Amino acid sequence: MAKRKKTESKTTPRSDDTPSCDGHGHLGPLVRVDPEACERAAAIFRALGDPQRLRLLILLEAGERCVSELCSALDEPMPAISQRLRLLKSERVVRSRRDGKHIFYALADDHISRLVTNGVMHAMELNVH
Template sequence: MNAANEPLRRLPDDQVGLVVEVFRMLADATRVQVLWALVGREMSVNDLADHVGKPAPSVSQHLSKLRMARLVRPRREGTTIFYSLENDHVAQLVTDAVYNAEHAGPGIPGHHRGTGALKAETGA
Protein backbone atom coordinates (compact mmCIF):
# COMPACT_ATOMS: atom_id res chain seq x y z
CA MET A 1 0.00 0.00 0.00
CA ASN A 2 1.42 3.40 -0.86
CA ALA A 3 1.11 6.50 1.29
CA ALA A 4 -1.52 8.10 -0.96
CA ASN A 5 -3.92 5.26 -0.16
CA GLU A 6 -3.34 5.32 3.59
CA PRO A 7 -5.63 7.32 5.86
CA LEU A 8 -4.18 10.69 6.85
CA ARG A 9 -2.90 10.57 10.41
CA ARG A 10 -1.35 13.11 12.72
CA LEU A 11 1.85 12.19 14.52
CA PRO A 12 1.68 12.31 18.31
CA ASP A 13 3.51 15.32 19.75
CA ASP A 14 6.09 13.19 21.58
CA GLN A 15 6.95 11.38 18.33
CA VAL A 16 7.27 14.70 16.51
CA GLY A 17 9.71 15.81 19.19
CA LEU A 18 11.83 12.72 18.59
CA VAL A 19 11.80 13.31 14.83
CA VAL A 20 12.89 16.91 15.38
CA GLU A 21 15.76 15.67 17.55
CA VAL A 22 16.90 13.30 14.80
CA PHE A 23 16.93 16.14 12.28
CA ARG A 24 18.75 18.34 14.79
CA MET A 25 21.47 15.69 14.95
CA LEU A 26 21.68 15.74 11.15
CA ALA A 27 22.07 19.53 11.13
CA ASP A 28 25.80 19.34 11.86
CA ALA A 29 28.39 18.64 9.14
CA THR A 30 30.68 16.57 11.39
CA ARG A 31 27.81 14.38 12.58
CA VAL A 32 26.65 13.83 8.99
CA GLN A 33 30.20 12.80 8.03
CA VAL A 34 30.37 10.44 11.01
CA LEU A 35 27.00 8.85 10.25
CA TRP A 36 27.85 8.50 6.55
CA ALA A 37 31.16 6.82 7.46
CA LEU A 38 29.27 4.31 9.62
CA VAL A 39 26.83 3.20 6.91
CA GLY A 40 27.54 -0.49 6.53
CA ARG A 41 30.53 -0.62 8.88
CA GLU A 42 31.79 -0.21 12.42
CA MET A 43 34.63 2.19 13.25
CA SER A 44 36.63 3.24 16.29
CA VAL A 45 36.61 6.82 17.55
CA ASN A 46 40.18 7.34 16.33
CA ASP A 47 39.41 5.97 12.87
CA LEU A 48 36.34 8.20 12.65
CA ALA A 49 38.40 11.21 13.77
CA ASP A 50 40.98 10.51 11.06
CA HIS A 51 38.24 10.02 8.49
CA VAL A 52 36.41 13.27 9.22
CA GLY A 53 39.59 15.26 9.92
CA LYS A 54 38.62 16.32 13.43
CA PRO A 55 40.29 15.73 16.81
CA ALA A 56 39.21 12.52 18.56
CA PRO A 57 37.79 14.38 21.62
CA SER A 58 35.56 16.45 19.31
CA VAL A 59 34.35 13.36 17.44
CA SER A 60 33.77 11.63 20.77
CA GLN A 61 31.48 14.50 21.86
CA HIS A 62 29.52 14.22 18.60
CA LEU A 63 29.24 10.45 19.07
CA SER A 64 27.92 11.00 22.59
CA LYS A 65 25.14 13.20 21.22
CA LEU A 66 24.38 10.70 18.46
CA ARG A 67 24.26 7.92 21.05
CA MET A 68 21.82 9.87 23.24
CA ALA A 69 19.64 10.40 20.16
CA ARG A 70 19.80 6.61 19.56
CA LEU A 71 21.43 6.98 16.16
CA VAL A 72 24.65 5.09 16.98
CA ARG A 73 25.63 2.36 19.41
CA PRO A 74 28.97 1.70 21.06
CA ARG A 75 30.78 -1.60 21.45
CA ARG A 76 33.84 -1.92 23.67
CA GLU A 77 36.71 -4.22 22.76
CA GLY A 78 39.45 -3.91 25.35
CA THR A 79 40.24 -0.20 25.59
CA THR A 80 38.83 0.62 22.15
CA ILE A 81 35.24 1.70 21.60
CA PHE A 82 33.74 0.95 18.21
CA TYR A 83 30.61 2.63 16.90
CA SER A 84 27.98 1.48 14.44
CA LEU A 85 24.61 2.81 13.36
CA GLU A 86 21.80 1.91 15.75
CA ASN A 87 19.67 0.20 13.10
CA ASP A 88 18.84 -0.09 9.41
CA HIS A 89 16.44 2.85 9.62
CA VAL A 90 19.30 5.19 10.55
CA ALA A 91 21.34 3.85 7.65
CA GLN A 92 18.41 4.41 5.30
CA LEU A 93 17.80 7.93 6.63
CA VAL A 94 21.44 8.95 6.17
CA THR A 95 21.67 7.30 2.75
CA ASP A 96 18.45 8.97 1.57
CA ALA A 97 19.68 12.36 2.81
CA VAL A 98 22.97 11.95 0.93
CA TYR A 99 21.22 10.76 -2.22
CA ASN A 100 18.76 13.64 -2.03
CA ALA A 101 21.65 16.11 -1.72
CA GLU A 102 23.30 14.56 -4.77
CA HIS A 103 20.22 15.54 -6.78
CA ALA A 104 20.83 19.21 -5.94
CA GLY A 105 24.20 19.17 -7.69
CA PRO A 106 24.98 19.29 -11.38
CA GLY A 107 24.99 16.24 -13.60
CA ILE A 108 23.91 12.71 -12.85
CA PRO A 109 23.88 11.90 -9.14
CA GLY A 110 26.50 9.38 -8.08
CA HIS A 111 23.92 6.86 -6.93
CA HIS A 112 22.41 6.84 -10.46
CA ARG A 113 25.71 6.17 -12.22
CA GLY A 114 25.75 2.51 -11.31
CA THR A 115 26.48 0.50 -8.24
CA GLY A 116 30.24 0.76 -8.57
CA ALA A 117 30.37 4.58 -8.44
CA LEU A 118 28.80 4.98 -5.01
CA LYS A 119 30.57 1.94 -3.56
CA ALA A 120 33.89 3.40 -4.66
CA GLU A 121 33.04 6.72 -2.99
CA THR A 122 31.87 5.19 0.28
CA GLY A 123 34.15 2.22 0.48
CA ALA A 124 31.09 -0.02 0.81
Protein backbone atom coordinates in the same frame (compact mmCIF):
# COMPACT_ATOMS: atom_id res chain seq x y z
CA MET B 1 0.62 51.41 0.08
CA ALA B 2 -2.23 49.68 -1.75
CA LYS B 3 -5.07 48.25 0.26
CA ARG B 4 -5.50 44.53 0.05
CA LYS B 5 -8.79 43.33 -1.25
CA LYS B 6 -10.62 40.97 1.09
CA THR B 7 -11.21 37.57 -0.43
CA GLU B 8 -13.81 35.09 0.63
CA SER B 9 -12.54 32.03 2.40
CA LYS B 10 -13.05 28.67 0.75
CA THR B 11 -13.63 27.09 4.13
CA THR B 12 -16.77 27.32 6.16
CA PRO B 13 -16.26 27.51 9.92
CA ARG B 14 -18.11 24.93 11.95
CA SER B 15 -19.86 25.78 15.17
CA ASP B 16 -16.66 25.07 17.13
CA ASP B 17 -14.70 27.59 14.97
CA THR B 18 -12.72 24.79 13.32
CA PRO B 19 -12.58 25.34 9.57
CA SER B 20 -14.05 22.69 7.30
CA CYS B 21 -13.70 22.23 3.56
CA ASP B 22 -16.48 22.50 1.01
CA GLY B 23 -16.92 20.75 -2.27
CA HIS B 24 -13.64 19.03 -3.00
CA GLY B 25 -12.43 15.48 -2.54
CA HIS B 26 -10.21 14.28 0.26
CA LEU B 27 -7.86 11.32 0.37
CA GLY B 28 -9.60 9.81 3.35
CA PRO B 29 -9.49 10.16 7.11
CA LEU B 30 -6.45 11.88 8.55
CA VAL B 31 -4.06 9.87 10.67
CA ARG B 32 -3.53 11.12 14.21
CA VAL B 33 0.09 12.06 14.71
CA ASP B 34 1.62 11.33 18.10
CA PRO B 35 3.15 14.61 19.38
CA GLU B 36 5.81 12.73 21.35
CA ALA B 37 6.87 10.83 18.23
CA CYS B 38 7.16 14.15 16.37
CA GLU B 39 9.35 15.58 19.15
CA ARG B 40 11.58 12.52 19.00
CA ALA B 41 11.81 12.66 15.19
CA ALA B 42 12.65 16.38 15.34
CA ALA B 43 15.48 15.62 17.80
CA ILE B 44 16.84 12.98 15.41
CA PHE B 45 16.72 15.44 12.50
CA ARG B 46 18.52 18.05 14.62
CA ALA B 47 21.24 15.48 15.36
CA LEU B 48 21.52 14.66 11.65
CA GLY B 49 21.48 18.35 10.73
CA ASP B 50 25.10 19.15 11.54
CA PRO B 51 27.52 18.65 8.61
CA GLN B 52 30.32 17.30 10.83
CA ARG B 53 28.04 14.78 12.53
CA LEU B 54 26.63 13.81 9.14
CA ARG B 55 30.16 13.11 7.88
CA LEU B 56 30.60 10.73 10.82
CA LEU B 57 27.35 8.98 9.98
CA ILE B 58 28.35 8.58 6.35
CA LEU B 59 31.54 6.82 7.47
CA LEU B 60 29.51 4.60 9.80
CA GLU B 61 27.19 3.75 6.92
CA ALA B 62 29.92 1.44 5.62
CA GLY B 63 30.10 -0.40 8.95
CA GLU B 64 31.28 -0.32 12.53
CA ARG B 65 34.34 1.86 13.24
CA CYS B 66 36.45 2.61 16.30
CA VAL B 67 36.91 6.21 17.43
CA SER B 68 40.55 6.34 16.34
CA GLU B 69 39.56 5.26 12.79
CA LEU B 70 36.99 8.03 12.66
CA CYS B 71 39.50 10.60 13.92
CA SER B 72 41.99 9.54 11.28
CA ALA B 73 39.45 9.50 8.45
CA LEU B 74 38.10 12.95 9.32
CA ASP B 75 41.49 14.37 10.40
CA GLU B 76 39.96 15.71 13.62
CA PRO B 77 40.97 15.43 17.29
CA MET B 78 39.46 12.73 19.45
CA PRO B 79 37.61 15.14 21.81
CA ALA B 80 35.68 16.65 18.88
CA ILE B 81 34.74 13.24 17.46
CA SER B 82 33.85 11.89 20.90
CA GLN B 83 31.58 14.85 21.62
CA ARG B 84 29.71 14.37 18.34
CA LEU B 85 29.38 10.63 18.93
CA ARG B 86 28.09 11.24 22.46
CA LEU B 87 25.32 13.46 21.12
CA LEU B 88 24.45 10.98 18.36
CA LYS B 89 24.34 8.17 20.90
CA SER B 90 22.09 10.18 23.24
CA GLU B 91 19.60 10.54 20.38
CA ARG B 92 19.94 6.82 19.62
CA VAL B 93 21.29 7.51 16.14
CA VAL B 94 24.42 5.43 16.82
CA ARG B 95 25.20 2.55 19.16
CA SER B 96 28.51 1.65 20.75
CA ARG B 97 30.37 -1.49 21.75
CA ARG B 98 33.49 -1.77 23.88
CA ASP B 99 36.25 -4.22 23.00
CA GLY B 100 39.14 -3.84 25.43
CA LYS B 101 40.35 -0.24 25.25
CA HIS B 102 38.54 0.44 22.00
CA ILE B 103 34.98 1.68 21.61
CA PHE B 104 33.33 0.85 18.30
CA TYR B 105 30.41 2.82 16.89
CA ALA B 106 27.80 1.85 14.33
CA LEU B 107 24.53 3.28 13.05
CA ALA B 108 21.71 2.37 15.41
CA ASP B 109 19.54 0.60 12.84
CA ASP B 110 18.38 0.41 9.23
CA HIS B 111 16.03 3.39 9.67
CA ILE B 112 18.97 5.66 10.44
CA SER B 113 20.96 4.12 7.60
CA ARG B 114 18.16 4.91 5.14
CA LEU B 115 17.79 8.47 6.47
CA VAL B 116 21.50 9.15 6.00
CA THR B 117 21.68 7.48 2.59
CA ASN B 118 18.53 9.12 1.27
CA GLY B 119 19.53 12.54 2.57
CA VAL B 120 22.95 12.41 0.95
CA MET B 121 21.59 10.97 -2.30
CA HIS B 122 18.96 13.70 -2.45
CA ALA B 123 21.61 16.38 -1.86
CA MET B 124 23.72 14.91 -4.66
CA GLU B 125 20.74 15.00 -7.03
CA LEU B 126 20.22 18.68 -6.23
CA ASN B 127 23.78 19.40 -7.41
CA VAL B 128 23.13 17.71 -10.76
CA HIS B 129 20.00 19.65 -11.70
